Amino acid sequence: xxxxxxxxxxxxxxxxxxxxxxxxxxxxxxxxxxxxxxxxxxxxxxxxxxxxxxxxxxxxxxxxxxxxxxxxxxxxxxxxxxxxxxxxxxxxxxxxxxxxxxxxxxxxxxxxxxxxxxxxxxxxxxxxxxxxxxxxxxxxxxxxxxxxxxxxxxxxxxxxxxxxxxxxxxxxxxxxxxxxxxxxxxxxxxxxxxxxxxxxxxxxxxxxxxxxxxxxxxxxxxxxxxxxxxxxxxxxxxxxxxxxxxxxxxxxxxxxxxxxxxxxxxxxxxxxxxxxxxxxxxxxxxxxxxxxxxxxxxxxxxxxxxxxxxxxxxxxxxxxxxxxxxxxxxxxxxxxxxxxxxxxxxxxxxxxxx
Numbered sequence: 493x494x495x496x497x498x499x500x501x502x503x504x505x506x507x508x509x510x511x512x513x514x515x516x517x518x519x520x521x522x523x524x525x526x527x528x529x530x531x532x533x534x535x536x537x538x539x540x541x542x543x544x545x546x547x548x549x550x551x552x553x554x555x556x557x558x559x560x561x562x563x564x565x566x567x568x569x570x571x572x573x574x575x576x577x578x579x580x581x582x583x584x585x586x587x588x589x590x591x592x593x594x595x596x597x598x599x600x601x602x603x604x605x606x607x608x609x610x611x612x613x614x615x616x617x618x619x620x621x622x623x624x625x626x627x628x629x630x631x632x633x634x635x636x637x638x639x640x641x642x643x644x645x646x647x648x649x650x651x652x653x654x655x656x657x658x659x660x661x662x663x664x665x666x667x668x669x670x671x672x673x674x675x676x677x678x679x680x681x682x683x684x685x686x687x688x689x690x691x692x693x694x695x696x697x698x699x700x701x702x703x704x705x706x707x708x709x710x711x712x713x714x715x716x717x718x719x720x721x722x723x724x725x726x727x728x729x730x731x732x733x734x735x736x737x738x739x740x741x742x743x744x745x746x747x748x749x750x751x752x753x754x755x756x757x758x759x760x761x762x763x764x765x766x767x768x769x770x771x772x773x774x775x776x777x778x779x780x781x782x783x784x785x786x787x788x789x790x791x792x793x794x795x796x797x798x799x800x801x802x803x804x805x806x807x808x809x810x811x812x813x814x815x816x817x818x819x820x821x822x823x824x825x826x827x828x829x830x831x832x833x834x835x836x837x838x839x840x841x842x843x844x845x846x
Contacts, residue, residue: 496760498530498779498819500767501738502584502619503644503668503715506532508554510539515720515799517558518834520738522797523718524561525825525832527738528781528814531840532561533584533771536568537597543570545579552582552839559837560830561819562776566619568597573607582841584771585617585642591626591692602629609637617642617771623693627651631658631665640664642770645717647673647693649703656710666770668713669704671744672735672804677701684804687731691719705753712770714762716741720800736798740791740805746783746812756785774840778821787813797830 501524507515515523524532534555536542542551548567555563564584567576576586588608589597599605612618619642622630627643631654634641646652646667658665672691677698681689689695704711719734726732745763748754767773791808793801817825824832 494783496781497764498776499528499763500531501529501716502533502767504532504534504718506534517555519799521560522830523738525817525830526797528742530561530779530819533564536566536587541568541597543568558834560832561837562840564841569608577611580613580616585619586612588620590622609633628654635663643667645670647696648700652707666712668715669711670717671741675744687726690731690733691735692733712766723802735804736800739796743810743812747810750811779819782816784813784815
């Protein structure tokens with residue numbers, strides 16, 4: 493049994509409002525605690541999206557009443573950038589969608605990017621969904637505006653190499669990689685079947701996957717991109733992209749430790765230390781998790797807390813099981829049972845404006 497800090501997931505989709513049949517703040521944060529995450533940063537592409545103070549306050553009210561773990565909310569970048577900086581201190585950061593995405597927030601024209609790069613405060617992250625050439629353009633904007641950017645869910649060899657080259661030249665770029673891009677490739681698509689393999693960015697080649705592992709030192713964060721949809725939606729004619737991931741991330745990473753692909757320190761750095769720094773987050777007092785690194789088991793959706801009731805890792809053998817979670821001195825998870833009550837989670841930006 494080992495003791496680790498409470499983990500931080502900087503990229504989750506809680507689906508509320510507008511998609512409560514997939515997930516809501518109560519079920520999503522139950523899944524977070526069951527996965528060892530005591531703090532989650534929620535994305536803004538809800539229905540309606542979080543793009544101004546009114547929509548931000550509406551989601552915040554839902555989260556404060558339902559969340560079981562601590563949280564902060566991203567605002568979404570839209571065509572009108574004028575009023576967003578006034579909201580910045582209350583947010584996890586600003587999310588810019590520059591490439592394929594689920595929802596209406598995609599910004600196709602680069603002239604729409606410029607006001608956000610120029611005016612968003614430096615002490616709040618600018619998190620960007622960008623792929624391939626769009627990613628290269630976002631890195632260029634980071635250099636032009638001399639400001640940090642965080643690239644979400646990097647999945648391809650060309651992308652990690654561009655970020656590596658940018659860092660070597662002093663451009664302030666950080667990035668995250670999802671467990672599903674580390675552990676799945678396009679070769680898994682036939683096994684998964686149809687819509688169950690739909691995700692953005694798409695599952696890449698084995699060579700792309702290997703490039704992520706070969707450049708682990710360039711990867712700052714592991715982020716689940718928890719994006720639940722129901723089985724019925726995934727079986728439909730137009731299946732939406734996204735995988736649930738909050739409850740599978742830690743066991744997959746611990747299995748990589750058992751297989752000597754990672755170390756425990758690699759997990760702590762990318763699921764705690766670096767997110768804390770990059771997203772300018774306050775430390776959670778008296779918060780930790782306990783993990784049995786020797787326990788062997790199989791991932792089963794039937795045992796999970798997420799409302800979506802499936803996982804792309806169904807039946808995967810893993811080694812390493814979460815046994816206990818303590819959040820702010822209170823035991824909130826033990827032996828497979830979530831013990832926290834709705835409303836126990838705190839908005840960390842209301843506690844610290846640093």
